[in-house]
Amino acid sequence: KRQNEGINRRKETLIKKAYELGECDGIDVALIICKHGRYTTYSSKGYASRPPSMAEIQTAYPLPKNLLPEDVEERLSK
Numbered sequence: 001k002r003q004n005e006g007i008n009r010r011k012e013t014l015i016k017k018a019y020e021l022g023e024c025d026g027i028d029v030a031l032i033i034c035k036h037g038r039y040t041t042y043s044s045k046g047y048a049s050r051p052p053s054m055a056e057i058q059t060a061y062p063l064p065k066n067l068l069p070e071d072v073e074e075r076l077s078k
Contacts, residue, residue, distance in 0.1 A: 011040065018042050030060065 011033055022029040022044025031042040045060075 007035070011035075015040070015042050018044070 014033070015031065018029045018031045019042070021027055027044070029042070029044040031040075033040040
């Protein structure tokens with residue numbers, strides 16, 4: 001129970017920070033939290049509050065290039 005309280009508090013803090021970031025001009029925020037198959041979503045654009053499909057996520061917010069530790073080391077060595 002105590003661990004759940006900590007996780008719920010962190011989730012609420014994360015949602016609050018996403019809201020604050022979304023208030024800045026030109027920043028769109030999408031937050032998806034999945035815990036035990038239950039989704040909590042937040043979007044600064046006003047999308048429907050439901051778990052989005054992976055296709056919807058990739059269309060609205062294309063996945064960034066994944067960097068590996070080797071990539072970062074290579075960048076730092078230049």
